Amino acid sequence: MDRTTARSGVLWSLMLLLLPLSPLLTAVAAQATMVGNAGGPWRPQRFSASDAVVDPDDRSLDNEIIEDYAKLPRPPTPGVEQFYDYTASLYMEKMVRRWAPLIWLAPDEQFLPGSVSDFLNHVTPRPPRTSQDPQQLLLQSKVPMGPESQTWFLVTKSEIGQLLENSTSVLYGQNPNATQVPVYAYVTECGRKKFHVSYWLFFPFSQGKPICTLDMGVLGPLPLPVINNRCFGTLKEFGSHVGDWEHMSLMFNGHDEPDEMYVSVHDAGAFYRFDGNRRKFVFDRQEVRKGFLQKPKFPEVVHLTNEGNHPVLFAAKGSHGLWTAPGKHKYVRIPRLYDDSGYGMPWKTWTWVEVLKSSKKLPGWMQYYGKWGNPHSKCHPLSKVGLQICQFTDGPTGIPMKPHDFQCQNATD
Numbered sequence: 001m002d003r004t005t006a007r008s009g010v011l012w013s014l015m016l017l018l019l020p021l022s023p024l025l026t027a028v029a030a031q032a033t034m035v036g037n038a039g040g041p042w043r044p045q046r047f048s049a050s051d052a053v054v055d056p057d058d059r060s061l062d063n064e065i066i067e068d069y070a071k072l073p074r075p076p077t078p079g080v081e082q083f084y085d086y087t088a089s090l091y092m093e094k095m096v097r098r099w100a101p102l103i104w105l106a107p108d109e110q111f112l113p114g115s116v117s118d119f120l121n122h123v124t125p126r127p128p129r130t131s132q133d134p135q136q137l138l139l140q141s142k143v144p145m146g147p148e149s150q151t152w153f154l155v156t157k158s159e160i161g162q163l164l165e166n167s168t169s170v171l172y173g174q175n176p177n178a179t180q181v182p183v184y185a186y187v188t189e190c191g192r193k194k195f196h197v198s199y200w201l202f203f204p205f206s207q208g209k210p211i212c213t214l215d216m217g218v219l220g221p222l223p224l225p226v227i228n229n230r231c232f233g234t235l236k237e238f239g240s241h242v243g244d245w246e247h248m249s250l251m252f253n254g255h256d257e258p259d260e261m262y263v264s265v266h267d268a269g270a271f272y273r274f275d276g277n278r279r280k281f282v283f284d285r286q287e288v289r290k291g292f293l294q295k296p297k298f299p300e301v302v303h304l305t306n307e308g309n310h311p312v313l314f315a316a317k318g319s320h321g322l323w324t325a326p327g328k329h330k331y332v333r334i335p336r337l338y339d340d341s342g343y344g345m346p347w348k349t350w351t352w353v354e355v356l357k358s359s360k361k362l363p364g365w366m367q368y369y370g371k372w373g374n375p376h377s378k379c380h381p382l383s384k385v386g387l388q389i390c391q392f393t394d395g396p397t398g399i400p401m402k403p404h405d406f407q408c409q410n411a412t413d
C-alpha cells in the first residue's frame, strides 16, 4: 500500500465508523438550518401578486386609506358594526397585542432575544463569493433587497469567537424581563376581522448541541457514542449559528378569539384549536416539515395566562425552539437529541409588538431575502467528501422566506 491508498483507507474506515452516526449528523445539520444548498430556499411568498389587496372593500382595512374612504359621500351609519369597518386595522392590531404570547426562556439561558435594529448595527451585508469586487458591491447597495439578496449573508463585524467571549456583545441579546425587546407580528389580512398572524421572535445567536468527540488531529473530531452518560472524548458544540428566528401563529376567523394556533419547533410543528369554554388551546394535529427522524411529542393543552389572553410557551435552552410545556423534550429519537425548557425568564411579548402588514409600509429588512448570520465555518475536514457537520452553520433566512402556517382559504365565510 502506498501512502495515498493508506490514507484513503483510513478515510474510508472512518466513514464506515461514522455511518451509524449519520442520522445524528443529519439531525444536527437539519436542526441547525440549511448547510450548503441542500433543499433550496423557500420561495418568497409575501410579495407575490396574489398577496396584493384587490378587493376594493379591503382597501378600507388600510389605516392610510381610511381618510380617503371617509371622504366618500355616505349616509350616516353610527352603528358599532359600521365603526369596525373603518377601524378594522386597529381592531386587528388590538387582537394581535391581546393574544401575543408569554414566552418563558429556559433557566440559565445565555442567549437572550434581541431587536433587529440592534443586530443590524453589528453586522455587514456580504455577497457570496463572486467575480465582482465585494467592496464595490457593498458601495453600490447598503442593504441588498429582493431576490438578488438571496445569496447574501449578514456577517458580524467582529469574529464570532471574540463576540462569544464578551458576555455583553450583541450575540447575548437583552433580558426581556428588564428591558423591552420587540416581537415582530406579521399579519396577513384575509377579510373583515379575518386574518392570521405570525409572532416572530429574534435571537442574535442560537446554540448548537454538544456532541462527544475524539480529536483525530488533521482528520478532525470523530463523534463518539456516549457510554453511561459519560463522554470519553471532548464535548464540542455543533450547529450553532448567528441569527435565529422562531415563531408561533394564530388564525382569527371573525371572532374576538383565535380559532387555531400553530407552534413550531425545529422542523416540526403542531396545530391547536382554541376551546373558548375551557380557555385553553387543545392539540389537534402535528406535522413534520423535513427530517424523518423528528417526532416531537406535543402536550395536549396550552394554557393562557391568568391575566389577559396570552398563550404560554417555552423557548428551549440555547436553540429557542418553542415548546408548549416545560420539561425535557426529545425531538430526535436516534440518537437522542433533547431540548430543555422551563420557567427561567418571562418575556411578555405584548409589551412591544411591531406589527408588520403588507398593506402598511414594511421596514427595509423585510425585503432582505438572504441569511441572517455568518456563513458556516469550523466544519469537519470530512465535509469536503459530503459530511456536512460544522460547529457554526449558516444563519437562517428571514421572515419573507418562511412559508405561512395558515392560508386565508382556511377562513370560512
Ligand SMILES: *[C@@H]1O[C@H](CO)[C@@H](O)[C@H](O)[C@H]1NC(C)=O
Pocket (backbone or CB within 6 Å): 166, 167, 168, 169, 170
Ligand atoms: C463587549 O461588547 C460591548 C458591546 O458591544 C462593547 O461595548 C465592549 O467594548 C466589548 N468589550 C470587549 C472587551 O471587547
Ligand SMILES: *[C@@H]1O[C@H](CO)[C@@H](O)[C@H](O)[C@H]1NC(C)=O
Pocket (backbone or CB within 6 Å): 177, 178, 344, 345, 346
Ligand atoms: C422579572 O422582573 C420582575 C419585576 O422587575 C421581578 O420581580 C422578577 O423577579 C423578575 N423575574 C426574574 C425571573 O428575574
